Amino acid sequence: MTDETPGAEPKPAAGGYRVLARKYRPQSFADLIGHGPMVQTLRNAFETGRVAQAWMLTGVRGVGKTTTARILARALNYELPGRAGGPSVDLSEEGVHCRAIMEGRHVDVIEMDAASHTSVNDVREVIEAARYKPVSARYKVYIVDEVHMLSAAAFNALLKTLEEPPEHVKFVFATTEIRKVPITVLSRCQRFDLRRIEASVLQAHLARVAAAEKVEVAPEAIALVARAAEGSVRDGLTILDQAIAYGGDDGVTPETVRSMLGLADRERVIDLFEAVMKGDVAAALRELSEQYDVGADPAVVLSDLAAFVHLVTRIRHVPSSADDPALTEAERVRGRAFAEGLSVRVLSRAWQILLKGLAEVQTAPRPLPAAEMVLVRLAYAADLPTPDEAIRQLRDGLGAPQPGPGPSAGGGGSGGGGAQAQGRVLPTLAASSPRPTARALPAREPAALVVASFEDAIRLAERNRDVGLKFALERHVRLVRFEDGRIEFNPVPGANPGLAGEIGRKLSLWTNRRWIVAVSGETGAPTVAETREATRSRLVDDARADPTVAAILARFPGAEIVDVQFPDAAGGTGAADGGFDDLGDAPLPDLDGYELVEEFGDFDD
Incomplete structure (x- = not known):
């Protein structure tokens, strides 16, 4: 809701300078800008007598929460000299209590800063004072700013009075952190969200203030101020006040605002x-x-x-x-x-x-x-x-x-x-020239990769770092037939139902040609993991039968053979289950020169 002329506070008696944010503070609902839905709600409520006992005003800084709370207190106690009346949003004439309420000095309108009155004792004083009727006004109005800063105990102490206050008591809360207010408090209040002021509305308001101050301000400078204010009327007036002082007799130009705020053109x-x-x-x-x-x-x-x-x-x-x-x-x-x-x-x-x-x-x-x-x-x-x-x-x-x-x-x-x-x-x-590009070359398909054995397919999965497929090939595939480009296998119980499709898709991608992978009803060979475990068990059994190893096991009760490793040409060792190429089906050679890996239990000697 807007007005052609901005509202202005009464001039201070001392005649000292008052900053624009205070000088042009709205005095009535008609002076508020950008809050039309709230004003319409209050107007209808006052006309029908549906006046709530508490209101919650929330929004970012500078959108008019405290000012709206004072105007609401003025509307609740609006009374013209010598006339009967009641709550009204039409405040065109100054009432009996209006000036004192808007200046924050009326005895029946108590403003409380919750940031400095957070304890349950502060709320207890409010509850005790609420029992007494107002001194001169129609309602005793409590305005609590930054209400989210009250302690949990203070909120709990306020609940009963907030839900069933005396008929002569009204509460108006203001907060920038609505999420920190308990839901038990919110449910007892009518809530109004005061949104950021639109840039076009704020620009018009700043232009009216500049005209009232008889200061020449360029339209682009007003746009810069409105953009810097980010929807806050108070911030916009504060920046404009500073720009007027910075510009001096030359007025306010875009360069003035940019230089003052460090903005870019x-x-x-x-x-x-x-x-x-x-x-x-x-x-x-x-x-x-x-x-x-x-x-x-x-x-x-x-x-x-x-x-x-x-x-x-x-x-x-x-x-x-x-x-x-x-x-x-x-x-x-x-x-x-x-x-x-x-x-x-x-x-x-x-x-x-x-x-x-x-x-x-x-x-x-x-x-x-x-x-x-x-x-x-x-x-x-x-x-x-x-x-x-x-x-x-x-x-x-x-x-x-x-x-x-x-x-x-x-x-x-x-x-x-x-x-x-x-x-x-x-x-x-359009004047820019294109970057030179390399000479176009005929597209070439990468060469297909030959996979000679099932073990090569496993190594291919390992090379491509596909741990999941390598695990599945080793433990879930009982191979029936294999040839380059085709695999038939019998899956173990519990294997992934889509394993065949996954194998075919990934092998086709890695080898650059199509693979056919089919599930067969034949039994198939043992899995790679089963074959390796069988080979390892056979080697361990043969090692246990060796007289030297048997003597060691007898000397250390509780010792156990867990693996057999073969020395390689470089003097290192290779695990017995390292793969098919390590052992094949060759008979176990003499154990002289072999290294046995043993696991010892507890023993006394």
Whole structure:
């Protein structure tokens, strides 16, 4: 809800200067901006006599929670001199109690800061005082600011009085952390969410305040102030107050606001975006350096750059976003051009790089070099094709860009630009020349891989680091027939029902030719794991029968043979279950020279 003229607090008796955020503090519901649904709800409630006993006002800082609470207290106690009346949202005339309530000095409107009154004793005083009728007003109104900071005991102590207060008592709570308020309290209140003020509404309000102050403020400067306020009226008025003092007799210009807040010129941010999208590193670094020299914060520049990426993405999906009055003409026109020329994948990649780079710049000991490295990274990433485009280029026989030149190191954007390299031409980048590409070569299929045995298939799975398939081949496959390109097997009970399809799919991928894998009803050979275990057991049994080993086992009661290893040519040892090529079906040789691995139990000697 808006009004043509901003409300203003009564002038202080001392005549001292009052900041704009206090001077133009709303005095009635008509002065509030952006909170129409709440005002309409209260109007209907007052007209029908459905006045609640408690209200919860929530929202970000500076949207008018405390001010709305005072106006609500004024409306509850509205009384014109010599006339009977009741609660009303029509506060066009100043009532008996209005001035004292809005100045925070009325005896029956008690404002309490929960940040400094958090204990149950503070709430107990409120409960005790609530029993007494108001001194002069219609209702005794308790305004509790930042109510989420009350302790759990204080909330519990307040519940009974909050649910069934005396008829003359009303509660108005305000908080920025609604999630920290117990649900038992919320259920006893009517809740109003005071949302951020829209940029266009805030700009109009700031323009009215500037006109009332007889200060010349450029429309673009007002737009910059509204954008910096992020939906907070108080922040917007505070920034405007500072800008008026900073600008002096020259008024408030866009350059004044940018210099004061360390903001980057919006149009120069767009120039920077164009440079990195073209892959022109030199132009991007030069632009960042010039903005830094005139006072722009590198982190703010990257933040504005990310905001423009978001704007271009929104315009691409919702073209009407470009009609937002809060946007400058350059943002509208050039934003549309970029939205038509850049793909969503490129914009998403730029957003991710900027989001990560912004955190790096904010924590870096030297923000400017860190920001420059982010721009270099972004320029090179913008010049790269997306994965699907790279695959398409390979399939079409197009050579990849020549390694070496990279994004342009000189002016003019001759580095080729991500837009042209990926088949996208931006209207603003038409003068850029495409990056030279390698000579197109005929596509060649990789040679097929021969798998001579089932053991080779297992090794192939191991080489490709597919542990799951290697385990399944060794323990779940009873081989019936094998030949290069075809496998028949009988799965063990409990094996994966889709094992045959998985084996065929992965072998076809690894060998570059089709494999036929079928499940057979024949019994098949033992699994590889069963064969290895049988071989190991046979070797252990034969070793146990050796007289020397038998003597050792008899000398150390509880000792057990767990494995048999063979010495290799290099003097090392190889496990008996190392594979088919290690043993085959050859008879066990003489145990002289073999190394026995024994596991000893407890013994006394």
